[in-house]
Amino acid sequence: MLLAARSCVQKQDYDKALRLFLLMQLRAYYDTTRVADRTAHQAQFALSLMFSDGLTTRTRGRFEKAFKRFGDSGSPAHIEFCRSVTKGGPPSYFPSYMIQHGxxxxxxxxxxGLVRGHNPRLAWQKTLRNYMKC
Structure with missing residues (x-):
């Protein structure tokens, strides 16, 4: 997802890059609920750094404008994003990228490296509500 978001930035498709970036961060936040090692949770921050590494000031400004177009909680874009990620359900991939970071x-x-007794549906609902404000 990181590479896809960066590719969109290179193509100057900042709105698509933003949606991919938000999805990447949302999934990383969710992964912190299922990865037991708290030191591994810094992978979420590392993803943000890797995304922004090497972006010019001009490119960062254009990406920030995409954030403004997306709007705050309750904006049409936010509502559509929430609808999409809610429909998709919790991620089912194994979060090796985060586990290996710890x-x-x-x-x-x-x-x-996983939390015993983790409830994917409940954790996803909480992630959507608390992190994404869906």
Missing amino acids: MKAFTSPRSD
Whole structure:
């Protein structure tokens, strides 16, 4: 998703880049609910840094304008985004990118790194409500 968002920026499709960036951050936030190692949760911040790394001031400004066009919670774009991610349900991929980012990847390499008893549906609902304000 990071590479797709960066590709959209290179093509100057900032609105699409923004939606991909938001989806990437939303999924990363959700992944913090299912990855046990709290040191791994910094992967969410690392994704933001990797996305913005090397962007020119002009490009950053254009991306910020896409944020403004998207609007705040309750805007038409926000409502549509929420509708789309709610319909899609919780991610089902294995969050290896985040698990490998944490210290326990080195200190407990035999562990799968996931929170025991994690409820995907409930965690996704909370993520949508608390993080994305859906």
